[in-house]
Amino acid sequence: MFIAVLRSGRAGADERVVAHPHDGLHAARDELGEYLAHGYLPVEASSGATSKTLEYAVEDAALAAWAERLGASASAAAFAERAGFWRNVFDAESQFVRGRYADGSWVDASPDLWQDH
Numbered sequence: 001m002f003i004a005v006l007r008s009g010r011a012g013a014d015e016r017v018v019a020h021p022h023d024g025l026h027a028a029r030d031e032l033g034e035y036l037a038h039g040y041l042p043v044e045a046s047s048g049a050t051s052k053t054l055e056y057a058v059e060d061a062a063l064a065a066w067a068e069r070l071g072a073s074a075s076a077a078a079f080a081e082r083a084g085f086w087r088n089v090f091d092a093e094s095q096f097v098r099g100r101y102a103d104g105s106w107v108d109a110s111p112d113l114w115q116d117h
Helices: 032-038 049-069 073-089
Strands: 005-007 016-018
Touching: 032 049, 032 073, 049 073
Parallel strands: none
Antiparallel strands: 005 016
């Protein structure tokens, strides 16, 4: 899981704190630096980069809801912002989700390149 729920050390306190999403606790997201730097996972950074971007956005939306429920509004806001990263792989012109290169250009999605599977 990408979030740490901790109890504070104060006597009598039962304060739950959600770790900030940029604190390096994300070992399962090997490409986190690229993801945060671009707002999406560039295709040259990882196999399946576009689908991973969508998966990460869904996970971040869930984490935002969890953080909000725990009363960690700053973490909730940070995860909610990242939950919107899916928009960075949605091509409004074609109305499709498409891969992007690190320079922001789109991967060619010409139907001529599609394969039958």
